[in-house]
Amino acid sequence: MCLALSGITIKLNINDTATLFLLDISESNKEFKGEGEKFINEAIENMPKKNKAAVMVFGEDTILEKFFSEGRNFNGISGTPVSTSTNVENAITQALATFPEQSAKRLVIITDGEENKGSLLKTVPSLEQQNVDVKVYKVNKSEKPEVYVDNVKIPERINIGDEFSVVVSIESNVKTSANISLYSDRTKKAEQNVDIEKGRSNFVFKDIQNSGGFKSYRVVIEPLLDTEGKNNEYLAFTNAEEKPKILLIEGKDGEGRELENIFSALSMNYKKIGAKEAPRSLKEMLEFKSILTTNVHIDDINKEFLNNLETYVKDYSGSFIATGGEDSFALGGYLNTPFEKVLPVYMDMRGKKEIPKMALALVIDHSGSMGGGEAVTKLELAKEAAEKAVDTLRPVDDIGVLTFDDSFDWVIPLQNSKDKASIKDKIKTIGVRGGTSIYPALREAYNSLKSSDAKIKHIILLTDGQDGFNEYGDVLKEANEERITLSTVSVGEDADKNLLKYLAEEGGGRTYHTDIYTDIPRIFAKEIFLSAKVYLNNREFTPKITSPHNILSGVSEGGMPSLLGYIASSAKETASIILSSDEDDPILTAWQYGLGRSVAWNSDMAGRWSKNLAGWNKTTKLWQNILNWSIENYGHGEGTINVELKGNQAFIEYETKNKSEEAKVNALVTDDNGEKRELPLEAIKPGKYSGVMDLKNIGFYSLNVRELEGDNIVNTQNSTIAMQYSPEYKFFKDEGALERLVVDTKGAFIKSSEEVFSSELNSVWSRIDLTNTFLVMALILFMIDIAYRRLNLDFKLFKKNKEKFKDINKKKVKSKKFKLNTEIKDNSLKENKSKWGESSNKNSEEGLEDKKMKSTKDKLNKNSHSSSRREKEKSSRLDTASLLKKKEERNK
Structure with a gap:
């Protein structure tokens, strides 16, 4: 643990080299994209051993196309960064974050140097700190004739009825002529044919506004000599103040x-x-x-x-x-x-006046005359009208579509209108066919509606012809009895208007006649509501x-x-x-x-x-x-909005008299397509707020700033933002930033792919910190220590028990030897006793010998008792040792 806390390191030499290619594919350099890919591919193919290469492309942002690897293949560029500006500073910063730490570093920048966002010189300290070898391939482009609108100056606020000036500034690298047009909203205000000199030219227009509000202006030039058309238009606006x-x-x-x-x-x-x-x-x-x-x-x-x-x-x-x-x-x-x-x-x-269920039958003429002659045929408009009628119906309503010519056919049998998409698809399939026969189709529609359980039953008949059949009394009578109503639509001069008028009057509906075919969809939609008899x-x-x-x-x-x-x-x-x-x-x-x-x-x-x-x-x-x-407003006039554009970024500042610390300010920006984005503005001091929003497209943006206290809005202000074309399409004033970058980092300019790896980079000494190694060792020892203590291990006891076991073994051997000697003596004694017995019988008279024998016998008995006692003591000691041994085994 002490060694780990000491921060001990060892120093190693590393020979690996990492080379990162940084390719500019912004709008100003996009023509070089193919050449740039070829340049990088050739360089990677000739890359030395122990080198790794990566590729990154950039414009306003960056995309990593190839990760660092020793592979010598590059498949080209697939990603597209935001190309409306050139930000070399951001690209270098991202490159430095991508380099592997344990390697020598080489950065190859391929660009025209036309930086219009950020400052690449800010990256010099970081490049020096990481000892990066900088190589720059500067793309030199041929000059082409170019004319563009550089700026339009217009007063921020004007008075209604007062004349004011619109100053147009034009930049050109060629002497030519051009037509300049000035538009306010969608109205052309002025136009001039002018001669344009090389360099900067100013032209002045005059205008008067007779109405209030934010007024947009657009200047358009049409030069005789020009290359890029995206920079030939410029937007501006002014505010003409008046009462609401x-x-x-x-x-x-x-x-x-x-x-x-x-x-x-x-x-x-x-x-x-x-x-x-x-x-x-x-x-x-x-x-x-x-x-x-x-x-x-x-x-x-x-x-x-x-x-x-x-x-x-x-x-x-x-x-x-x-x-x-x-x-x-x-x-x-x-x-x-x-x-x-x-x-x-x-x-x-x-609620209580909700319309009951409705059943609608559309009877549509699709005879040959309905498809004749016009760019949009009557039948196409009839189908559009039928689709619009479907949209008007509720899910509870029923609809049927019946087409007729000489005969009739149910395109959509009477059914529920929930599946509107399917119904519309079937309506689209209606095509032009033969003659005109109204009665059979009308009779079929009535028969179908009879069986419906709807409270409101209505038929809309559309035709542009006549069938010569006038006996409709029976079907109209039955329809009235069933409370089925009929409205008619006649299209064109060939339609039998009198017949259709009669049918509508007798059928309890309305009749329509139109020579303007586009009225048909409107009539159908309106007729559905009128059939309910509650709207009008x-x-x-x-x-x-x-x-x-x-x-x-x-x-x-x-x-x-x-x-x-x-x-x-x-x-x-x-x-x-x-x-x-x-x-x-x-x-x-x-x-x-x-x-x-x-x-x-x-x-x-x-x-x-x-x-x-x-x-x-x-x-x-x-x-x-x-x-x-x-038109009541929230504290109108109590706040001011200031917007400054830098590239595609809008810097929004809002100042108000409200100094409350609880106040929050949000900005809502809406483009011409209705897309909305909200931006919370941060307080930079009491009563002053600011924020930055990226704008995507050229055009006008509406801006609304609102002050909130809690959930309540206490003030709102409106303004406008005019987003111009990208600064990539303007002339670049080279201030030598690339040259200073190369000098300050001791880098070099290169002109071919062979020069990328021409210089050897110094080996990188890398220090390896041993802190983690010592920590691992400490952890292992700690675990051993826990095990030793937890299992009650005692190495001294092991040694003592080992010596004790040796003593016991020695005593066992001595005991065996003693036992063997005792057995021999006992056998000898028995033999002597036998002899002494025999001798006693024979020599009973000899008292002295008896005494000697008795003395010897007593002596032997005494030795025998002594030996037996010693054997018992030895046996007792062996039992104690055995018990101790068993105890130790249990402890283990």
Whole structure:
């Protein structure tokens, strides 16, 4: 143990050499990748004995392609590191951590030296400490004509209506001409044809913004001479400050006229657009504090708007308000869409007004005329409509799809709609066939629905032709008796519109005619809800005040005017039902959704159902309250955001007046595709927070910073980040970093693979610590010591018992000899006694001889008794020794 604690080591000489190849395959050096692989392969093939080689590639990060081994094969590069920047410092650091400790070290760096992240000179002390032999193969590239946008300067904040400058800086290594375009959002603001000199050139554009919010700018150049196109575009933004702005989206012209009058009376800052013009990015949506839709169908809104709506409300504290009409809510296709997710109402009926089971039969014409002529045929749209109808049904509902031409065929026999994917796959198989015969198909659909146990039974008939058969009375009569309803859809001018209108009227349904084929899917989806006869309510009623709310402040006194209709829906569990219908359906509902708020108005604002509301003197106050409540913010204006970009990293700083130690600050970054990432900001001093986030793609990112105290959000701020192209596509200003690295580490530049192993490295002396060896020995001795004590072993006792056993053996031998002598004497005595007896008989007279014989006899008897006593004593001593021996054996 003492030796182990002394830290004793022995010194050994090691001749192994480890060589690591570090290959730069960033964007600026990617053209050399093939040559780099060849260079490394040739070097490894000529590697001396007792050498091991490894290969690592790098850009912004590193990947180890080949582990250290004596093998002379290299199969090429398979991995791809992040190539949008060159970080030689990180690559060398990773290489040093990869080297085996017990070997001489050689590092071969293959790079163009165009470092734009980190500083490779910071690694010099570590290279010197580990005595690394540094060799650098510097890649020299031929100069190609290159022009790029280096920077765009724009004021951080501007005033609406004021002219400001946009300064564009261009770098070029060739004299040429170019076209420069300036875009703001999706609008081209200016364009210039300019002559570009070699070096740096500046060009100035002027612009004016007439609306507020974050305004994005994009500069694009098209040079006559150029090599790389990825650096010909640059992004920038500015913030045009103004009071909160509202976006009004109309489903059809005139739908928002009444709201426009209200906004004008309130001096609101608003913008009105059609549904097709809805914003396509989160950044565009964030220009507005509130977005209102008036009787907008979901199919008229672009997918980008829908994808960003939840983020706009939930994460960036936006406001969303939807008003009703016959193309909104359930009839507008909001079911299972972002509209339904954000709004405070479900689109389908739930609870006590839940729709009973429905059975739907789709009777679709697939005659030859349904597949004719158009880029998208009528039959393709009919199949799309059928698929959309399937999506609208609940798992409890039944569906059947019947196609007809001269005859009919069940593509999908009437069945449960749970397996929607399988049903859709079968619908896709419908193809074009012969003529048109409606009656047999309609009769078959009625017969099939008769046996259904559904409470609601409905048929949708679609055709673009006519069959000349007018005797439908019997089937319509039977259908009415079975409460089976029929709606019809006529497509194109060749359809028998009068017949289809008659069938719908007699069948208790609705008739539709369309020359715009794209209306077909919308009609089918809407018709399913209408067949339930509870969603569309065209009747006069007076809204009831269901619960007190700030929205009714100064409005509820004296009651509400009557409305002439609404679209039914179901309020969500945590929503506030402010006004309801005479049947307790929600009319005005509001709720908090994440950081933002949303409101649902189930009647319209175009005057069809809200005619009495338009003339009411408190309508303006009601909508002022709705807007004020929905766009309330968390301490707006109390914090400032500063963002600095370095390569693909955004350094975010946030400063607030809130100095609380319990406050936490998080940043949420959202790209143009809607991908979100959250970053906790660390406090660097009271009221100031910072963090770094890596950005992946070029483009604009929306930034939201929020302050939290516990689980409560006390403040939020929004900003924008403009991510540029990689610095790899800019000219590199060589400051001689590679040269200084070689000089400071006493390395060398090489020009061929033969030079890699040309220099011999000094042997490495390695010290081997014996601490563990001594500890193992101590452990072994410790275990022996435990065994010795535990088993009660005594080596002195063993020695003493050995001597004792020797004495006993000697005594045994003497005892045997004595016994033998005694036996001889006894035999002699017996013989003498016999002789003496005989002599006595003969010579009884001789007294003297008798006395002598008696004397001799007594003497012999005495000796015999003495011998017997000694034998008993010896026997006793032998028994004692035997007992002692047995005792020792038991002890063992």
